[in-house]
Amino acid sequence: MSLLSQVFLLIGAFFMFVAAVGIYRMPDLYMRLHTNTKSATFGVSFILLGAIVHFWDLAVTTRAIAIILFLFVTAPIAAHMIGRAAYIVGAPLWPGTLSDALKGMYDPTTHKLAETLLPEAAPNASDLTAPSADHPFSH
């Protein structure tokens, strides 16, 4: 087994372990989705690159590249659908979350976005530039 293949396999396994630590430790469903989508896809594509370098065969290369492309296309779609379902169900955000762009812009009964910024949402929009004094990151 070549050195390059070993390095790729080890990098991939490490990033998948990082994704699992994120799943275990992150405080919020949206953050867990984030680790799941980015880090795990990165790790599995590195493992497949290691398999490509190890076998160095046209059939294996085709299959591995097909898996990588399919994962890179489908992982954001799946994460988007889970995140959308979580927001509709009402999953709580982590208390230190800096901004919620949909707050006040979204009608939970009709699942429609508001056309313009609602009046009560205007202070939240200004929060993006000037965090309030009681914010956990502001001191």
Place this chain on the structure above:
Amino acid sequence: MVLTLAFLLLAAAFGLAFIRMVRDPKRDHRLLTLDRVVALDLMSTLSIGLITLLAVAFNRPLMLDAAIVIALLAFLSTVAFARYLEKGKQ
């Protein structure tokens, strides 16, 4: 040696995802199900990596076909769970 380390890392990752999946805080059951769907999605991605590692370790490139099938099924199951949980309120 490197393969053993990679297998150990993936086994630890499986354990952490499994702990997240079976843990049961007292919450809304649909939020709990979404948590579990996220953990299960990670476990399917982990199993793609594990099958690829096994293919390298045993020198059997045919095992990658199983990885393709798992990638397809994981996407379908995640989308189906998400749609079902989203429509559950009506």
